[in-house]
């Protein structure tokens with residue numbers, strides 16, 4: 001199945017918004033993403049797999065100078081454009097497949113919250129990472145959220161945070177995890193790839209990233225207070241969320257080794 005045929009979000013845009021807005025998992029995810037994004041004031045940012053613009057808008061509101069959002073799903077981009085029309089922030093949105101990404105600019109930061117987990121072959125994963133590399137300025141950073149290679153779909157279970165695993169089908173370098181995303185009002189079902197750390201390393205290096213690092217989620221104090229410390233134990237021991245930061249090496253000065 002090509003990515004273009006794989007628009008799982010065509011029929012679940014509103015259900016996904018409900019999950020994103022209400023599931024407890026959103027707190028640690030957003031907190032960690034913004035810690036890793038760091039200072040955004042004046043930055044030029046490309047947000048891939050931007051969906052309905054959740055992070056795209058937060059990134060612009062955090063002071064980024066120029067923000068472009070891109071997503072495979074026309075339905076999700078329509079939702080993002082609706083939000084932009086309701087409260088204009090000056091964000092530009094495109095429909096596009098991240099595994100066939102043109103050069104949209106030279107960005108200080110490329111973000112992609114839940115993109116790489118939609119690649120179903122290593123060629124597709126490498127193509128996505130090449131597109132990211134090509135769109136980064138030298139020294140620019142890629143901050144991404146994907147299914148953690150360490151995540152065990154068999155538990156400890158994550159239902160309390162909004163994720164219920166339905167099925168896990170193993171393949172050579174990945175497994176296909178089907179899960180229900182439990183919003184307060186609606187449930188969306190998606191299938192996503194859990195790639196191994198070795199597959200990520202191979203594809204990152206093939207795409208030109210020499211420097212990359214996996215990071216653990218950070219649960220914000222406000223969420224510890226709101227839900228209680230023990231509530232987070234399963235998520236702490238088996239987070240489905242993997243955070244990856246990769247840097248495009250700065251170009252060498254002419255004549256330097």
Ligand SMILES: C[S@@+](CC[C@H](N)C(=O)[O-])C[C@H]1O[C@@H](n2cnc3c(N)ncnc32)[C@H](O)[C@@H]1O
Pocket residue numbers: 003007008009020048049050051052053054055070071072073076096097098099112113114115118
């Ligand atoms: C889980 S949603 C995340 C949306 C947004 N980043 C967020 O965190 O709210 C995943 C998004 O990835 C998009 N997507 C899946 N495969 C893609 C591809 N090959 N290229 C670009 N976007 C893709 C889907 O259309 C969907 O909007």
